[in-house]
Amino acid sequence: MWTYEKKLQYPVKIKNTNPALAKFIISQYGGPDGEIGASLRYLSQRYAMPNRKVAAILTDVGNEELGHFEMVAAIVHQLTRDMTIDQIKDAGMEAYFVDHTAGVYAQAAAGFPFDALCFAVKGDPITDLTEDLAAEQKARTTYDNIIRMVDDPDVLDPIRFLREREIVHFQRFGEALRMVQDELDYKNFYAINPAFDLK
Amino acid sequence: MNREQAMKQVQMYSFALYDTGLFLDTHPTNQAALVFYEETQKKYVEAVAFYEESFGPLTMGGTDTEKGWAWACTPWPWEMED
Numbered sequence: 001m002w003t004y005e006k007k008l009q010y011p012v013k014i015k016n017t018n019p020a021l022a023k024f025i026i027s028q029y030g031g032p033d034g035e036i037g038a039s040l041r042y043l044s045q046r047y048a049m050p051n052r053k054v055a056a057i058l059t060d061v062g063n064e065e066l067g068h069f070e071m072v073a074a075i076v077h078q079l080t081r082d083m084t085i086d087q088i089k090d091a092g093m094e095a096y097f098v099d100h101t102a103g104v105y106a107q108a109a110a111g112f113p114f115d116a117l118c119f120a121v122k123g124d125p126i127t128d129l130t131e132d133l134a135a136e137q138k139a140r141t142t143y144d145n146i147i148r149m150v151d152d153p154d155v156l157d158p159i160r161f162l163r164e165r166e167i168v169h170f171q172r173f174g175e176a177l178r179m180v181q182d183e184l185d186y187k188n189f190y191a192i193n194p195a196f197d198l199k
Numbered sequence: 200m201n202r203e204q205a206m207k208q209v210q211m212y213s214f215a216l217y218d219t220g221l222f223l224d225t226h227p228t229n230q231a232a233l234v235f236y237e238e239t240q241k242k243y244v245e246a247v248a249f250y251e252e253s254f255g256p257l258t259m260g261g262t263d264t265e266k267g268w269a270w271a272c273t274p275w276p277w278e279m280e281d
Contacts, residue, residue, distance in 0.1 A: 003258050003259075003260070004258065004259070005213075005257050005258055006255075006256070006257050006258070006270075006273065006275070006276060007206060007209060007210060007213075007257055007276050008210070008276045008277070009210065009213075009214060009217075010210060010214070011203075011206075011207065011210065012277070012279075013279050014279075053224055053225060053227065056224040057221065057224045057225060060217075060220060060221055060224060061221065064217065064221075070276065070277070073277065074276065074277035077277050078277070078279060168218065168221065169221075172221050172222075172224065172225055175225035175226075176225060179225065
């Protein structure tokens with residue numbers, strides 16, 4: 001069960017309309033390395049995670065990513081809610097505007113819609129946690145690329161917060177992977193799949 | 200304290216708890232983290248109580264029905280009110 005809290009995890013308060021920024025920041029909403037993909041990946045991996053502490057990390061990080069999904073939406077919304085037709089044309093945002101007006105739609109910066117292919121669930125703890133480590137680094141690189149192209153401090157502040165969280169999550173997933181390996185045969189971690197062969 | 204300041208208090212303590220919680224997931228016996236969690240929990244509960252009393256519920260369950268159904272009437276987090 002989930003409970004909604006009527007607050008953002010970290011404040012988002014952007015004064016200046018700027019659809020050109022929203023056009024690529026939206027990738028962290030519905031893109032291949034975005035927040036909703038991350039959230040659904042971790043929450044879906046829990047069922048094949050026999051170590052309870054590691055299932056806790058998947059639950060808590062997956063839950064936090066849902067909060068980030070809302071923060072990215074708030075950024076996109078505040079950058080676009082008052083945009084004019086001239087600003088839409090100057091930003092090259094006509095195609096998005098025709099399909100979604102100033103609504104927030106889960107798509108990548110390149111325009112393709114959210115795809116469940118991006119949240120891998122393999123049902124093997126080592127495989128899934130290695131995927132998660134890479135996912136956090138891919139999200140961190142995406143935020144690094146976004147930071148290179150943003151000069152509005154109101155936008156940079158929450159983006160920098162989100163980038164830092166990717167690094168903390170990477171650290172926690174590294175510890176989780178070690179916990180899984182500590183319970184396996186140290187001479188051959190791959191002798192069995194602990195999510196399938198120990199039942 | 201205005202709404203934005205009260206919200207910042209909630210966000211600050213809530214975040215401190217959440218981040219410490221992630222650490223405790225992989226270090227469940229770390230005493231320093233448990234002590235910090237306990238101390239911060241008290242501040243968080245106070246900050247939530249002050250916010251909800253002054254500005255309305257943060258969760259549906261925080262509703263005080265004597266004040267009506269504020270849940271659906273107070274600003275949404277993305278609105279940039281204040």
